[in-house]
Amino acid sequence: QVQLVESGGGLVQAGGSLRLSCAASGRTFRSYAVGWFRQAPGKEREIVGTISSSGSSTYSADSVKGRFTISRSNAKNTVYLQMNSLKPEDTAVYYCAAARSGTSYSTYSYDFWGQGTQVTVSS
16 A cells, blocks of 8 residues: 655646655655656546656656756655646645556556645746
């Protein structure tokens, strides 16, 4: 069993930065790939990026490529999402999720989810 807790969301002006954290419980967390997703009001949940269990492989969606970076510390059981050059269209609830089967773009592949953290970018 893995429990995930996101933190670090908030209100920021366009062009600003935020770093989200996804803290996990459970000794097996280092065996899980992690994905960051986001969901804006009235829209479907979409992939932001993923990181492999070892941290050696990452993926970023085209909409955030070059602005967002995913990293992890298995020693701290934490995955990070560094968000720079934020835009109003980045406004959403951000979720982290863990997948035993490896990285995936699909929400259905993820076994555990956090409760989400709100990110609001003002223009």
